[in-house]
Amino acid sequence: MQRLEFEMFANEILSRLPTKCVARLRCVSKLWRYELSSHLFAIIHYHRMANNPYRKLITLTKSSIDLHNLISGKVDISSRKIISFPVDTCLSNLTILASEYGLLLISIHWLPNELILWNPTTNQFLNLCDKKPRNFFDLREDAVGIYIDSSNDLKILLLQRRMDDVVPRVYSRNTCQWKTLTLLKGTDYDSSLYWLSSGTLCNNVLYFPSPHYWTPAKSYTIAFDVDSETFSKVSIPQSTDVIGRQTNP
Known part of the structure; x- marks a missing residue:
């Protein structure tokens, strides 16, 4: 029952939080990490964030992987952030x-x-x-x-x-x-x-x-x-x- 209640809490409340906040909350406990890493939560969170006017754009070049904010369909160049790829290549x-x-x-x-x-x-x-x-x-x-x-x-x-x-x-x-x-x-x-x-x-x-x-x-x-x-x-x-x-x- 406790797990079911937390699943409802995660899907209805935590799924409305920004992606960065969700990533931090996964470190709270094993239960939080399990529920916030589930495929169902990912789908619910994706659909909620799809209505957010602030989105992310990933571009791949020969020298870097860049992350930009996408605001109302336009790329915010000043928001550029370089992210790393987890595989050594x-x-x-x-x-x-x-x-x-x-x-x-x-x-x-x-x-x-x-x-x-x-x-x-x-x-x-x-x-x-x-x-x-x-x-x-x-x-x-x-x-x-x-x-x-x-x-x-x-x-x-x-x-x-x-x-x-x-x-x-x-x-x-x-x-x-x-x-x-x-x-x-x-x-x-x-x-x-x-x-x-x-x-x-x-x-x-x-x-x-x-x-x-x-x-x-x-x-x-x-x-x-x-x-x-x-x-x-x-x-x-x-x-x-x-x-x-x-x-x-």
Whole structure:
């Protein structure tokens, strides 16, 4: 009962506090740290802060990771603050792939390549690549997407292509485990098919454009329904020349 009462207190009262205050309150006790680190609290806090006119903008350069205040859609240059990345690597090796609820999905493209889920507020991170040789992240060959399912579980979809074979895997933040899905059958994933590294989420569907380098007519988009966790193939309309030749009068 005491824990349930504190959970309600955290979700209704503490979730209205600024992010920096919440980070400090996590040090009060183990109970406070557990509840204020939960995925449910993160979602509630994110939605409350989304209505705040004062937001944060993170920019990544080759020399620093900068944090700016974003006020009414404009960047406050004077508020610049440099933050550190928790993994020891050159910043030029980092690529921001996607973000959701204040979490960043970042690729470290070096040997071995890694996929990092990072919370810039708490500076906590999780390396999503296990030690198996085939399960590292390849920025040139693989694609990723991040989303929230119907149970408010943050998940990451990873499409790994190895030797023209694509294996889709989904990571659950609630269970901290990967599971393998079934991709479309009969689809050509040869080396001339170019992947974009991050998917676009729209109406609970992740879209991965897959333009064909040599034959544009073979281009298509892979659509992933986050509710049913199934894939479909969407054809890309072919462009036509609609610009007529200009003639002199």
